[in-house]
Amino acid sequence: TSEAELTRVFAEQIEALAGARPEGLVIETMSDLDEACCAVLAARATGLPIVACMAFDSGKNKTRTMMGTTPEQAATVLAAAGADVIGANCGQGIEGYLRIYRELAAATGCPIWLKPNAGAPELAGFETVYKTGPAEFAAGASALIEAGVAFIGGCCGTTPEFIAALKRAAHPDSEAAVCA
Secondary structure, three states: OOHHHHHHHHHHHHHHHHHOOOOOOEEEOOOHHHHHHHHHHHHOOOOOEEEEOOOOOOOOOOEEEEOOOHHHHHHHHHHHHHHOOEEEEEEHHHHHHHHHHHHHHHHHOOOEEEEEEEEOOEEOEEEEEEEHHHHHHHHHHHHHHOOOOEEEEEOOOOOOHHHHHHHHHOOOOOOOOOHH
16 A cells, blocks of 8 residues: 555544534554554644554564564654654553653653553453452553653553553542542
8 A cells, every 4th residue: 555545544534523513633542653654644634733642562572563663663654744743652561661761751842651561461261351450550660750741541452441540640649529
């Protein structure tokens, strides 16, 4: 598929989404930087804020996409393509996200968005399970919050309980309701 064809296909999908008048667009779980850029370029036409996230799940320290892109490369190229927020989602558990955050933040002035999994998925019979619980997830999130991450949430294996634990980690004195 050519970049022009891919951008056209993304534009069709994004136009449909934009018709629902969202507050922004999230392009996530991307592994190919060129493909992510096509999506960002297509999304720019809407005038909406754009979050662009890559999945870092490969390499010695799991700091590369399966196509070999580093966080620094992703941040630099996605910001230049027009993303307003740069991030990472999926790919691994929260324990690996502090390194990814630092590498993304070192390469861009854009806010950073992170949505880790509840650990690595494992098969138990025919069921996919995640070993990280909400408290452990929130403890890992505390380091990310202290480091300066702008947005944090949960991806695969997380539940409303994880989001509530994140909220408590971010705002320990708050009594506000939690939305998941």
